[in-house]
Amino acid sequence: MVGILVVTHGRLAQEFIATAELIVDKMDNCIGLSIDPNLPVDALRQQIHKAMDEV
Numbered sequence: 001m002v003g004i005l006v007v008t009h010g011r012l013a014q015e016f017i018a019t020a021e022l023i024v025d026k027m028d029n030c031i032g033l034s035i036d037p038n039l040p041v042d043a044l045r046q047q048i049h050k051a052m053d054e055v
Contacts, residue, residue: 001028001029002029003029003030003031003052003055004027004029004030004031004055005030005031005033005048005051005052005055006030006031006032006033007033007035007048007051008032008033008034008035009034009035009036009037010034011034012034013032013033013034014032014034015032016032017030017031017032029055030055031051031054031055033047033048033051035047035048
């Protein structure tokens with residue numbers, strides 16, 4: 001199964017997924033990750049890797 005990880009700033013990723021689910025119904029293995037641009041790059045990388053493992 002293919003997983004989808006959408007990474008954006010703000011709540012845009014979650015809203016993209018919510019909009020898609022209005023059209024195609026609930027999507028398994030799909031995560032929206034909002035990142036804080038003020039965090040260090042290493043912390044952002046860790047968040048992304050953790051989300052990738054969850055998908």
